[in-house]
Amino acid sequence: MKNYKLAIVGATGVVGRCILKVLEEKNLPISKYVLFASSKSVGKQISFMKENYTIQELTEDSFCEGFDFAIFSAGTSVAKKFAPIAVKNGCVVIDNSSAFRMDCDVPLIVPEVNSEDIKANKGIIANPNCSTIQAVVALKPLDDKYNIKRIVYSTYQAVSGAGSKGILDLENGINAFSTNEDYSLNKFPHPIFSNCLPHIDVFLDNGYTKEEEKMINETRKILKNPDLNVTATTVRVPVFNSHSESINVEFEKEFDLNDLINTLKNSPGIIVQNDSKSNIYPMAINSTNNNEVFVGRIRRDFSISSGVNLWVVADNIRKGAATNAIQILERMI
Ligand code: NAP
Numbered sequence: 001m002k003n004y005k006l007a008i009v010g011a012t013g014v015v016g017r018c019i020l021k022v023l024e025e026k027n028l029p030i031s032k033y034v035l036f037a038s039s040k041s042v043g044k045q046i047s048f049m050k051e052n053y054t055i056q057e058l059t060e061d062s063f064c065e066g067f068d069f070a071i072f073s074a075g076t077s078v079a080k081k082f083a084p085i086a087v088k089n090g091c092v093v094i095d096n097s098s099a100f101r102m103d104c105d106v107p108l109i110v111p112e113v114n115s116e117d118i119k120a121n122k123g124i125i126a127n128p129n130c131s132t133i134q135a136v137v138a139l140k141p142l143d144d145k146y147n148i149k150r151i152v153y154s155t156y157q158a159v160s161g162a163g164s165k166g167i168l169d170l171e172n173g174i175n176a177f178s179t180n181e182d183y184s185l186n187k188f189p190h191p192i193f194s195n196c197l198p199h200i201d202v203f204l205d206n207g208y209t210k211e212e213e214k215m216i217n218e219t220r221k222i223l224k225n226p227d228l229n230v231t232a233t234t235v236r237v238p239v240f241n242s243h244s245e246s247i248n249v250e251f252e253k254e255f256d257l258n259d260l261i262n263t264l265k266n267s268p269g270i271i272v273q274n275d276s277k278s279n280i281y282p283m284a285i286n287s288t289n290n291n292e293v294f295v296g297r298i299r300r301d302f303s304i305s306s307g308v309n310l311w312v313v314a315d316n317i318r319k320g321a322a323t324n325a326i327q328i329l330e331r332m333i
Contacts, residue, residue, distance in 0.1 A: 003031035004333065007067045007091070009058055009082065010074030011035035012044060014163050015096055018322035019071055020048045022291075026326065028333060036062060037074070058082060063089035069332070071325050072096060087123030092332065094125050094325045101126040101218060108221050111327040112269040113140040118331055125328055130320025131155050131211070131234065131243055132218040137293040137319070138312045139249065141267035142260065143223055146251035146306070153215055153232035156244040157200060158284065161316045162187050162236070169193075170238055188236065197236040209234060242284035243316040250307040257300055260308060264295050269319075274298050282313035290315055291323040 010016040016037070023033075035046060036058040044055040056062070058078070063070070063086045070086050072079050072095040079099035086093050100106040107117040108126045113136050118125060128136070131153075139148060159166040165187035173193025176183040190197060201210035208216075212232040220228050237244075265272045273282050273296040282294030293314045301307030314320060 003029050004068040005032040005034075005066065006030050006329075007034050007036060007063070007070035007086070009036045009070055009072040009078065010096075011046065011053075012037040012041045012055060013073055014160055014167070014317060015073035015321040017046075018317045019073065019325065020046070022318065022322045022326050024049060026330070028326075028330065034062075034065075034067070060085055063091055067091040069094065069329055071329065073321065073325075083124055092121065092123055092125070094127060094328050096127045096321050096325060098129065098214060099126075100124050101128060101214070102221065108218060109328050110136050110140075110222060110324060111331055112137050112267070113222055114224075115328075115331050118328065127321060127325050127328070128218045128222060129211070129214045130161055130316040131157060131245065132215050132222070133320050133324050134243060134293045134312055134314035134316075135215070135245055135247060136219060136222045137267075137269050137314075138247065138264065138295050138310060139219070140223065141263050141270075142249065142251070142308075143225075145263055146253040146255045146260070148223070148225075148228065148249055149252045150229040150250040151219065151231070152248040153212075153230070153234070154246040155200075155215075155232070155234045156196075156237045156239070156246075157211075157234060158239040158241045158243055158316055159192055159236065160241045161200075161243060161320070166192075166236075167240065170240060173238070192236060192238050194238060196238075198233065200234045200236055208232075239284050241315060241317060242287045242313055243320065244282070244284055245312045247310045247312055248301060248307065249310065250301070250304050252306070254306050255308070257298070257308075261298055264298070269293055270295055272296065272298070282311055284313060287313045288315050289318070291318050293319060 041055045076097040076099040079097040083093045159170045172183040211234040215232040216230045281296035297311035
């Protein structure tokens with residue numbers, strides 16, 4: 001079997017470090033890893049695969065040594081500048097940023113949902129937004145069976161979704177609460193400790209945030225239904241890790257609730273936790289460090305003729321980013 005060379009761009013970040021962790025859990029035929037970050041991290045040592053790796057600065061020459069694959073988790077501007085250079089050097093890029101997600105010739109992949117689209121790539125494959133990934137894992141089997149007519153998303157998103165600065169804002173808020181001291185914010189426009197911010201990414205002219213727009217557009221692209229009715233309200237909550245989502249779904253076809261629950265139970269990547277009598281439902285603290293999407297609170301929406309409410313929770317750094325990217329890599333290998 002061929003042994004591949006893999007570049008990891010953004011290896012020092014929240015997602016990058018999780019990628020290293022997930023790779024350590026796998027046994028992929030990769031003979032060489034190179035870890036890249038910005039100039040500020042050059043020389044930093046990271047322990048990976050029982051060895052010490054030295055972080056290298058990402059430059060225009062970084063891909064000359066011939067990588068088979070690169071996983072980028074370094075934001076949109078880095079992806080826009082360096083992914084095309086990597087592709088020109090014969091490397092296939094899996095990008096975690098939103099730089100290419102809506103490009104017509106870039107597949108937007110969640111392996112449980114549309115892995116067949118990977119082969120259409122022209123060098124770049126996009127990883128969807130974290131909140132979209134966990135939602136479509138749950139929605140795809142229901143769409144196949146009952147045809148989704150409309151989706152209403154309400155999200156409760158962890159601070160790790162905003163990278164290391166988001167985590168720092170919550171940590172500083174907790175420390176300041178116990179010491180009664182002032183603190184400055186690194187990421188969010190308001191304190192996140194003891195607060196909920198109905199504001200993720202920038203506001204658009206239509207009143208939605210970019211995060212909400214991403215969920216709407218990416219869901220349509222992944223489910224291959226450009227006219228699907230989708231709306232979203234995305235909220236940052238003071239939780240360190242794992243996004244929770246309330247998803248209201250309206251179907252074209254009638255459904256039997258037990259049949260719907262069994263469909264979810266038998267679908268890839270999903271763990272159903274749906275026993276409200278025993279207080280069992282998906283929770284952020286339980287989904288953290290897991291690769292699956294947890295679904296519960298499954299109940300009929302009595303306000304419409306065929307609708308259901310779901311509570312969907314997943315580790316946004318694993319399934320929402322690192323695990324999904326590595327699952328794409330595994331499929332390509
Ligand atoms: P993060 O913790 O802030 O890490 C950013 C990473 O990018 C760091 O390794 C940083 O290196 C690197 N970087 C920044 N500028 C660079 C440059 N000019 N050249 C090379 N590397 C550079 O952010 P994150 O949460 O890991 O997110 C990374 C990407 O994944 C973003 O596009 C984000 O939207 C996406 N994503 C995040 C999540 C999530 O839940 N967090 C989920 C899905 C997708 P230094 O340490 O040297 O600055």
